[in-house]
Amino acid sequence: MSYVDDVLARVKKQNAAEPEFLQAVEEVLESLRPVIDANEEVYRKQAILERICEPDRQLKFRVPWVDDNGQVQVNTGYRVQFNNAIGPYKGGLRLHPSVYLGIIKFLGFEQIFKNSLTGLPIGGGKGGSDFDPKGKSDREVMAFCQSFMTELCKHIGADVDVPAGDIGTGAREIGFMYGQYKRITGKYEGVLTGKGLSYGGSLARTEATGYGVLYIVDEMLKCNGKDIKGKTIAISGAGNVAIYATQKAHQLGAKPVTCSDSSGWVYDPDGIDVATLKDVKEVKRARLTEYVKARPNAEYHEGRGVWTVKCDIALPCATQNELQLDDAKALVANGCFAVAEGANMPTTLEATKYLQENGILFCPGKAANAGGVATSALEMSQNSERLSWTFEEVDSKLQGIMVNIFHNLDDAAKRYGKEGDYVAGANIAGFEKVVDAMLAQGVC
Ligand code: NDP
Numbered sequence: 001m002s003y004v005d006d007v008l009a010r011v012k013k014q015n016a017a018e019p020e021f022l023q024a025v026e027e028v029l030e031s032l033r034p035v036i037d038a039n040e041e042v043y044r045k046q047a048i049l050e051r052i053c054e055p056d057r058q059l060k061f062r063v064p065w066v067d068d069n070g071q072v073q074v075n076t077g078y079r080v081q082f083n084n085a086i087g088p089y090k091g092g093l094r095l096h097p098s099v100y101l102g103i104i105k106f107l108g109f110e111q112i113f114k115n116s117l118t119g120l121p122i123g124g125g126k127g128g129s130d131f132d133p134k135g136k137s138d139r140e141v142m143a144f145c146q147s148f149m150t151e152l153c154k155h156i157g158a159d160v161d162v163p164a165g166d167i168g169t170g171a172r173e174i175g176f177m178y179g180q181y182k183r184i185t186g187k188y189e190g191v192l193t194g195k196g197l198s199y200g201g202s203l204a205r206t207e208a209t210g211y212g213v214l215y216i217v218d219e220m221l222k223c224n225g226k227d228i229k230g231k232t233i234a235i236s237g238a239g240n241v242a243i244y245a246t247q248k249a250h251q252l253g254a255k256p257v258t259c260s261d262s263s264g265w266v267y268d269p270d271g272i273d274v275a276t277l278k279d280v281k282e283v284k285r286a287r288l289t290e291y292v293k294a295r296p297n298a299e300y301h302e303g304r305g306v307w308t309v310k311c312d313i314a315l316p317c318a319t320q321n322e323l324q325l326d327d328a329k330a331l332v333a334n335g336c337f338a339v340a341e342g343a344n345m346p347t348t349l350e351a352t353k354y355l356q357e358n359g360i361l362f363c364p365g366k367a368a369n370a371g372g373v374a375t376s377a378l379e380m381s382q383n384s385e386r387l388s389w390t391f392e393e394v395d396s397k398l399q400g401i402m403v404n405i406f407h408n409l410d411d412a413a414k415r416y417g418k419e420g421d422y423v424a425g426a427n428i429a430g431f432e433k434v435v436d437a438m439l440a441q442g443v444c
Contacts, residue, residue: 018102089125092166113430190383210244212371
């Protein structure tokens with residue numbers, strides 16, 4: 001058996017109850033085959049793949065808190081510190097009822113390669129809890145965040161592990177967690193990113209992931225002889241990534257026409273109105289039925305269906321495995337020519353394969369949504385030098401990083417005879433730097 005097959009079999013056996021983690025490992029290792037085969041002897045002897053697929057450590061802890069009725073509630077907290085070969089662990093905290101160890105491991109594994117692709121010195125990690133902030137009062141969210149950080153603070157630090165936001169963890173949650181970290185440790189340091197502007201946050205961090213998706217799509221289209229101007233875009237999600245992807249799409253002269261949440265989706269033929277969407281999601285924290293009340297030409301549909309809308313470009317920006325084989329077929333049938341993943345692993349393996357086989361330009365999440373973590377690393381730099389950069393300065397660095405990422409993965413794909421396969425290109429480019437650092441640092 002080849003080295004890749006050996007390791008895949010071992011990972012499947014050891015993590016059988018974690019399908020999302022297995023999916024992520026399979027996608028990465030399959031596309032790394034040419035690189036591994038070319039260096040099989042060294043990598044096998046150094047157990048590079050076994051080491052990269054096994055987290056440095058995984059923490060699981062009890063998070064007790066008191067609800068508004070005086071009832072004690074208990075959630076489970078996680079932090080998976082996956083690989084710090086090129087820098088301190090870095091990755092968000094997901095607060096969602098679906099969270100369990102397998103989700104955090106898949107996200108942490110992806111984060112290793114994504115962070116490497118940014119070109120910045122950050123390792124891979126991820127964390128979160130099965131706590132659901134939806135429907136909780138601000139006091140309940142604070143009680144949870146303080147309890148969560150009471151344990152987490154023992155394992156993180158500005159040069160050790162720097163968590164950030166993700167699904168369910170926005171500015172409010174980061175603020176509560178930062179306050180508790182400071183209170184327990186007495187340290188005022190850049191231990192979390194996505195902080196508020198009054199206490200060390202970076203301008204443009206809120207916008208970064210969504211903007212970054214559009215910057216890389218713009219570059220991918222240019223390099224393939226196409227122009228984003230005037231194109232119709234289907235976007236899923238209605239959270240941080242989706243909102244700012246929608247905003248930047250408008251700014252680049254495209255027309256984003258959809259958004260969605262876990263209840264349903266909206267088609268707005270006039271183009272999604274960002275101010276209305278922000279008001280519904282960021283201010284009222286309401287469902288998308290509120291959006292159509294303010295936009296009479298827009299339609300609301302219950303359930304799934306956003307990928308049935310005719311579009312040129314599709315940007316899945318909600319959650320994992322939301323774009324499945326049937327959706328991929330509908331997109332191709334409707335003339336879509338490019339897909340970029342704003343969310344982490346939103347496209348199933350079968351759907352990705354179908355899209356690529358049908359000539360769709362496909363930019364994977366670890367490249368397309370890397371603008372978020374890249375700007376988090378810029379926030380870390382500003383915290384270290386105790387300075388704040390302007391919005392334009394951060395935004396222009398972000399744009400440069402996204403353009404650079406695209407060329408890195410394009411070049412890596414070409415070097416291994418896989419021109420246009422940006423999934424392979426992203427995995428190879430991300431992997432090469434991490435492995436180089438691992439080999440240099442010996443057996444650890
Ligand atoms: P938010 O919590 O702000 O928004 C998530 C959106 O996706 C919401 O509209 C939510 O709807 C929807 N959603 C979540 N779960 C489901 C589901 N099971 N089915 C349908 N819709 C769902 O998260 P973000 O925008 O921050 O994150 C979105 C994705 O982008 C995630 O995969 C995240 O890991 C990834 N990402 C985020 C980065 C960031 O900087 N924020 C950086 C890089 C990647 P509802 O409100 O109804 O739950």
